Structures are given as C-alpha cells and as structure tokens.
Amino acid sequence: MAQALVLGRRTSGPGVLPGFGLSIGFTLVYLSLIVLIPLGALALKAAGLGVDGLLKIAFDARVLAALKISFGVAFAAALINAIFGVLVAWVLVRYDFPGRALVDAAVDLPFALPTAVAGIALAALYAGNGWVGALLEPYGIKVAYTPLGIMVALVFVGLPFVVRTVQPLMQELDREIEEASATLGASRLQTITRVLLPPLLPAVLTGFALAFARGVGEYGSVIFIAGNMPYVSEIAPLLIVIKLEEFDYRGATGIALIMLLVSFAMLLVINLIQAWSRKRYGHV
Amino acid sequence: MEIQIRDLAKDYGTVPALHSVDLDVKSGELLALLGPSGSGKTTLLRSIAGLEQASRGKIFFGEEEASATPVRERGVGFVFQHYALFKHMTVAENIGFGLSVRPRAKRPPKAAIRERVLSLLDLVRLKGLEDRYPAQLSGGQRQRVALARALAVDPKVLLLDEPFGALDAKVRKELRKWLREIHEETHYTTVFVTHDQEEALELADRVVVLDKGRIEQVGTPDEVYDAPATPFVFAFIGDSSELPVTVDQGRVWLYDRAVPLGLDVVGHGPARLFVRPQHWEVGAPANGLAGVVRSVLRHGPGRRAEVELGAGVSVTVDVSDDHAVRTGDRIGLKPSRWRLFLADGQAVAPIPARRPAASGFRA
Numbered sequence: 001m002a003q004a005l006v007l008g009r010r011t012s013g014p015g016v017l018p019g020f021g022l023s024i025g026f027t028l029v030y031l032s033l034i035v036l037i038p039l040g041a042l043a044l045k046a047a048g049l050g051v052d053g054l055l056k057i058a059f060d061a062r063v064l065a066a067l068k069i070s071f072g073v074a075f076a077a078a079l080i081n082a083i084f085g086v087l088v089a090w091v092l093v094r095y096d097f098p099g100r101a102l103v104d105a106a107v108d109l110p111f112a113l114p115t116a117v118a119g120i121a122l123a124a125l126y127a128g129n130g131w132v133g134a135l136l137e138p139y140g141i142k143v144a145y146t147p148l149g150i151m152v153a154l155v156f157v158g159l160p161f162v163v164r165t166v167q168p169l170m171q172e173l174d175r176e177i178e179e180a181s182a183t184l185g186a187s188r189l190q191t192i193t194r195v196l197l198p199p200l201l202p203a204v205l206t207g208f209a210l211a212f213a214r215g216v217g218e219y220g221s222v223i224f225i226a227g228n229m230p231y232v233s234e235i236a237p238l239l240i241v242i243k244l245e246e247f248d249y250r251g252a253t254g255i256a257l258i259m260l261l262v263s264f265a266m267l268l269v270i271n272l273i274q275a276w277s278r279k280r281y282g283h284v
Numbered sequence: 285m286e287i288q289i290r291d292l293a294k295d296y297g298t299v300p301a302l303h304s305v306d307l308d309v310k311s312g313e314l315l316a317l318l319g320p321s322g323s324g325k326t327t328l329l330r331s332i333a334g335l336e337q338a339s340r341g342k343i344f345f346g347e348e349e350a351s352a353t354p355v356r357e358r359g360v361g362f363v364f365q366h367y368a369l370f371k372h373m374t375v376a377e378n379i380g381f382g383l384s385v386r387p388r389a390k391r392p393p394k395a396a397i398r399e400r401v402l403s404l405l406d407l408v409r410l411k412g413l414e415d416r417y418p419a420q421l422s423g424g425q426r427q428r429v430a431l432a433r434a435l436a437v438d439p440k441v442l443l444l445d446e447p448f449g450a451l452d453a454k455v456r457k458e459l460r461k462w463l464r465e466i467h468e469e470t471h472y473t474t475v476f477v478t479h480d481q482e483e484a485l486e487l488a489d490r491v492v493v494l495d496k497g498r499i500e501q502v503g504t505p506d507e508v509y510d511a512p513a514t515p516f517v518f519a520f521i522g523d524s525s526e527l528p529v530t531v532d533q534g535r536v537w538l539y540d541r542a543v544p545l546g547l548d549v550v551g552h553g554p555a556r557l558f559v560r561p562q563h564w565e566v567g568a569p570a571n572g573l574a575g576v577v578r579s580v581l582r583h584g585p586g587r588r589a590e591v592e593l594g595a596g597v598s599v600t601v602d603v604s605d606d607h608a609v610r611t612g613d614r615i616g617l618k619p620s621r622w623r624l625f626l627a628d629g630q631a632v633a634p635i636p637a638r639r640p641a642a643s644g645f646r647a
Contacts, residue, residue: 176368179335180430182355183362184382184437194385198372281372 039260046257049250057254062230063239066255070236071262073147074215077154082208085162086200092163093170107164110157115220122153123225145227150235153222154215161214162207169203198281205274209267216263285346285440285473286311287332292341294327294497301327302497304341309441312471314464316488318478320520324497325477326445332475333443334358345440361434361472365446367426369418375429376401376414382437404432407466424455431463435470444476448483460487481521485509493517515625518558525599527557529624536624539595544572544618555626561588561602563621566609572616575599577609591617 046054057063092104110118126133126143133144143149173196181191219237226233236259243252287309294302302324309315317325330336332343334355343351350358369378377384380397392400405411408428418426427447434442447463448456464487467474478484484491485505493500493508493516501513512518519526530537534548536557543557565572575591578598582588589609592598601617603609 174366174368176364176366177370179355180362180364180368180370180433181381181385183333183335183358183360184385184433185356185359186381186385187356190385194381195370 042253042256042260045249046253049254053250054254054257057251058258062234063236063255063258065231066234066236066239067258067262069147069150069233070216070259071266073150073235074154074212074218077151077158077215078208078212080151080155081158081162081211082204085159085207085211086166086197086204088159089163089166089170093167108160110159115157115218116224118156119153119221119224122156122221123149126152126225144225145229145233147226147233149225149227150222150233153225154218157218157221158211158214161210162204165203165207165210166200169200173199201281202274202278205270205277209270209274212270213263213267216259287350287441287473287475288344289328289332290342290344292328292331292343293339294324294331294336295339300497302331302338305497305499307492307499307502309473309475310490311473314467314474314476314487314489316476316478316484316491317494318481318484318491318521319494320479322496323494325479325494327497328494329443329445329475329477332441333360333362335362359437359440361437361439361442363427363430363434363442363444363447365449367418367423367430367450369426369430369433371418373417374414375405375410375416375418375421378418378429379404379414379433379436381433400436401432404436407435407469408432409462422455423451424459427451427459428462431466435472439472442472442474444474446477446479448480449478456483463487485521493520495520512558512623515556515558518623518625522560523600524558524560527559527593527597527599529555529557531555531624531626538573538593538597541573545622545624546618549624551626553627555624557619557622557624559599559619559622561600563619564599564601565618565620566601566603566607567616567618569614569616572618574614574616577611577613577615579611580609591615593617 049057058067088107092100092107123144124130126136126149128134128137128142128144130144133142136143141148143152177195178191181195186194217237219235219241222235223238226235226238228234228238236255240252240255243249243255287307289305289307289309292302292305292307293300305324305328307328317328319325327336331338332350334350334353338351341351342349345359370381373381376398379401383392383397383400386392401414402411405414408431410425410428410432413421413425418429421429427450431444431447448459451459460483476488485508488505490502490504491508492502495516501508501517503511503513508517508521512521515526518524527538527543529543531549531551531553534550536543536545536549536555538557573593575593575598578590578592580587580589580603583602586605587603587609589601589603590598591601599617609615
C-alpha cells in the first residue's frame with residue numbers, strides 16, 4: 001500500500017506544493033469516517049445473513065419489484081433531466097431575459113426544499129383533483145400514486161445536477177465556433193449535434209450520474225406521491241424502512257447492501273463511459 | 285469572383301457602425317480593410333460574410349446578390365482571429381467539416397474528402413499533423429488549420445478577421461509571407477481586416493482605410509502612403525507630424541512665422557500641414573523654421589529627434605549621421621515633401637513640390 005502510494009506520487013511528478021503525505025493521510029481518515037466505516041458496518045451486519053440469506057432477500061418478489069422500480073425510474077428520471085437540463089442550461093446561458101437571475105436561482109430550489117415538502121406539493125398538484133392532475137385525468141393519465149408520480153418527484157429533485165454541471169462548460173463555448181460552422185455550410189441541426197453538443201457530453205454524463213444516484217437514494221419526496229403499493233409503486237428505500245419498523249434489521253441491511261452493490265456497479269459503468277467521452281471529446 | 289458593395293449601412297441600435305459604404309473588390313485581389321478599433325472594418329467584413337445583417341444596402345458576388353442569401357449558403361470562407369477550431373475534432377475532421385456537412389447528394393465520398401484534406405494540409409505546410417487535436421498545436425499552426433478549413437469548401441471569397449492578431453510578432457511575419465504565397469497559388473478573392481498598417485501595406489494589393497464607419501481612402505499601398513487623401517489617413521498611416529497653420533495670400537504661416545514650402549498655395553484660412561519625419565531637411569537656424577532639439581533617440585537604422593518649434597508645437601525629424609545633432613541644439617527645418625489640408629478637409633497642392641535636393645527620397 002505504502003509502496004503504491006509512493007509510486008503514485010512519483011508518476012505525477014514532484015509538485016511545487018509539498019504535503020502529499022499529510023493531505024493523503026487526511027483524505028483517507030476523512031473518507032473512512034464519513035463513507036467507508038458506515039458502509040463497512042452495513043456490509044458486516046448484512047454478512048450475518050450469509051450468501052443464501054442475501055440471495056433469498058434479493059430474489060424475493062416484492063424486493064425485486066421494489067429494486068426494479070427504484071433503479072428503473074431513477075434511470076428514466078435522470079435521462080429526462082439530462083435532456084431538459086441541457087435545454088434549461090442553454091436558455092440560462094444564451095438568452096438575456098427579464099427575470100433570468102430569478103430563474104437561475106429557482107433551479108437550485110430542489111436542493112434546498114425539504115424533500116417531504118416537495119413530495120406533498122407534487123402529490124397535491126398531480127392528484128386526480130389537483131391543478132395539473134385534473135387536466136390529465138380526462139385522457140386517462142394518472143400521475144400521483146403511480147410509478148409516473150415517482151418519476152415526476154425524481155425529475156424534480158434531480159433537476160439541478162445536469163443544469164449546474166453543464167452550465168459552466170456551456171458558458172465557455174465560443175460563439176465563433178457556431179459562426180464558423182455556419183460559414184462552412186452546416187445547418188442549425190448539424191451545428192448543434194456536431195459542434196456544440198459533443199464537447200458538453202462529459203459534463204452531461206456527470207450530471208446524469210449525479211441525478212441518477214440521487215434518484216436511487218431519494219426517499220422523502222417519493223413516499224408522498226408514490227402511493228406505495230407493493231409490487232407497483234413501492235421503492236426499495238421504503239421497503240428498508242418497513243423492515244426496520246418490523247424490527248427486521250438483517251432484512252433491512254440486506255436490501256441496503258444489494259442497493260449499494262447495484263448502485264456502485266452502475267456508477268462505475270457511467271464513470272467509465274465518462275472517462276471514454278472525456279478522452280474522445282474533452283480536448284479543450 | 286468580384287465583390288460589389290453598394291450603399292451598405294449598419295446600425296447597432298442608434299449607434300451607426302457603417303455609413304453608406306460603396307466598395308468594389310476585384311476578382312483575385314488581396315484587399316486589406318485597415319482602420320483603428322471602432323472604424324467599422326470588422327462590421328464590414330462580417331456583413332460580406334453574412335454573419336452580420338446590414339441595415340441597408342446590397343452586396344453582390346459577381347452577378348448574384350449575396351446579401352439575399354443566408355450565411356450558410358453564401359459560400360464564403362471565414363477565418364477568425366481566435367481560430368474558432370472545433371476542439372473535439374482532429375485537424376483532419378476540422379478541415380473536412382465543411383464537406384462532410386453537405387447534403388447527401390452533394391457530399392463527396394469519404395475517400396475524396398480525405399484526399400482533399402491531405403492536399404490542403406500540404407498547401408498550408410502542415411503535412412503529417414492530420415490526427416492531432418487543436419489543443420496540441422501552436423497558435424500559428426491553428427490559424428493554418430483554420431485557413432485550410434475555410435478553403436476546403438472552395439469558397440467564392442475568402443474573408444479573414446485579424447487573422448494574425450493573436451500571434452506573436454515573429455510568427456506573424458512568417459504567416460504574412462505565407463498567406464501571400466498561398467494567395468499567389470490559389471487566387472481566391474481575399475479580404476482581410478487588420479489594425480496593423482505594416483501588415484496591410486506589406487500584404488495587400490489594395491488597402492481600404494476606414495474611420496468611424498466611413499471609407500477614407502482606397503488605393504494601393506504606395507498611394508495611401510505617398511498620397512494620403514485625408515488628414516486622417518496621413519496621421520494614421522506611417523509616422524508624421526502635424527502643424528496647425530494658417531494660409532494667407534499664398535503663404536503658409538505657423539503663427540507669425542512663414543513656413544518655407546518652396547511654392548505658393550491657393551486657399552485661405554486655418555489648415556493642417558503634415559510632414560513625415562524623413563521629409564525634413566535639417567540646416568542652420570536662420571535657414572528655415574527654427575527650433576530646439578529636445579531629444580535624440582535611436583530609431584531603427586537612424587536617429588530621430590523631437591524638435592520644439594515654440595508655442596507648444598513640436599515635430600519629429602529623422603536626422604542623418606552626417607548631422608551631429610544633439611539635445612539642446614538650435615536647428616532650422618524645411619519640409620521637402622508635405623501635404624496641406626484646409627479646414628474643410630480639402631487637400632492643397634496634391635502633388636507636393638519637390639526640391640532638387642530631396643528628389644532621391646522616393647527610394
């Protein structure tokens with residue numbers, strides 16, 4: 001370990017700032033206290049179940065359904081956020097309109113608002129008798145108390161991630177590259193897809209990963225709008241809480257560990273794609 | 285292809301950037317738009333490209349009215365001061381971009397695009413760099429790529445906006461020579477913007493001098509240097525001193541002293557007399573306008589003196605090595621070549637009289 005650390009330091013060359021030992025030591029202690037020890041304890045507790053017990057929990061029909069909803073809906077919500085987050089960032093960066101500062105500030109509200117408040121507000125709006133729900137009801141679209149409702153909540157809490165990661169890069173995009181593209185005969189669509197978007201891709205993926213991770217772990221806003229029907233609109237975090245209330249601590253940690261593993265695997269894949277795209281498009 | 289510009293005007297809100305500009309660019313010509321910042325030169329260039337929508341007036345490429353066509357169909361090659369390369373594309377992808385975005389029916393096959401890219405890289409002397417990214421190139425190399433990219437689509441006209449403005453002096457000189465060579469090989473009708481008069485005079489076939497949104501003079505580098513049409517052009521191009529004089533009864537007066545011009549002039553009233561530093565003859569104080577040398581500094585191969593003529597007027601004079609001029613000396617000055625503009629901007633004596641002694645100056 002020590003050998004590897006020294007090697008790692010050598011390969012990046014001697015810097016002008018000393019203190020590598022101190023800073024890496026602090027980082028490791030800090031990460032251990034905040035992240036690694038709690039997660040280690042979780043794994044330890046779940047280990048009491050044994051592999052069989054863990055598999056039994058993982059393939060329990062209700063758990064499986066909840067995991068599918070948690071990951072599937074979070075993925076879909078992150079995807080929606082990736083697309084519309086880019087759009088919102090574009091409008092904020094490119095156009096000067098009255099009240100832009102207000103809109104800009106409003107983007108961060110999902111971070112600040114207690115998630116339960118958001119959940120209740122969204123549920124009230126999208127319920128069959130709510131303002132928005134009443135408009136959709138005649139077309140047979142039900143949002144509140146269905147998986148669609150979960151998605152609305154996750155889109156809400158994940159909105160700032162993509163906007164805030166893409167915005168600074170977009171600000172750096174030079175107007176002249178669009179003009180160059182136009183003088184070379186590219187259509188507007190070609191300018192967007194071939195000139196403007198590729199350099200933004202790494203940032204969009206970062207925002208997507210953050211929004212996805214947040215969506216998987218989200219609890220507060222979802223339980224108010226989801227309806228929480230087992231097999232239909234029950235998310236995995238809720239299932240953990242239910243197990244805890246039944247004093248089934250082992251079952252709770254088991255589901256938690258499974259979520260942890262799946263999340264880690266998915267984030268790893270996203271990070272790999274991101275590293276690739278940075279290599280491919282990130283020549284700035 | 286020749287460019288005709290007729291009565292072109294452009295306002296930004298209520299601020300006029302161009303006033304009714306008329307200009308003809310000959311086919312195959314290398315034309316410089318020269319002026320200080322805010323003179324409208326970049327606005328004029330961007331209007332020709334279609335990147336700027338003129339408020340009034342028309343632009344023709346040959347017979348065809350270009351001002352009616354949007355920028356992407358206008359067929360111009362545009363080179364930006366800061367290169368504007370696509371950073372996520374390789375050099376080859378950058379150069380081939382204009383061909384690869386054509387509609388399928390007009391798009392050349394991949395192999396043909398590749399071939400064109402390689403031949404352009406050869407033209408701009410960047411052979412072997414096709415797989416690099418812009419970030420891996422120097423400023424001069426990036427500008428060469430930008431030019432190759434503009435040429436790839438075989439533009440009707442080539443437009444360059446301060447193409448060497450972001451480069452250091454040495455690279456600039458090199459690229460200037462190189463652009464002239466490329467122009468001689470390709471003969472695209474080329475218009476470039478610059479605020480650097482040396483660049484304009486050295487590179488261009490003809491120079492357009494602009495100030496405050498108006499064309500002051502159009503001419504060959506020799507014409508704008510030797511026979512500036514307006515006080516602005518005289519002051520802007522080359523070094524010169526300006527004397528506030530009065531014309532009365534054929535003579536020119538600096539306050540109460542007659543300026544020895546060697547001939548009589550027509551006109552009456554206040555006027556501005558312009559003389560270049562190399563066009564002063566230095567003699568004894570009694571012989572010409574008397575003044576006191578305030579400083580003598582090295583200037584290129586010769587020396588240059590600041591001479592105070594009194595009443596707050598001082599002039600810059602090139603002194604030859606034969607004259608031992610030192611700070612504090614009293615000397616007499618006579619202009620050998622000069623230009624006089626009356627208050628209405630009208631030039632007096634368009635062909636300056638030349639004294640026999642000064643006839644060798646034109647070299």
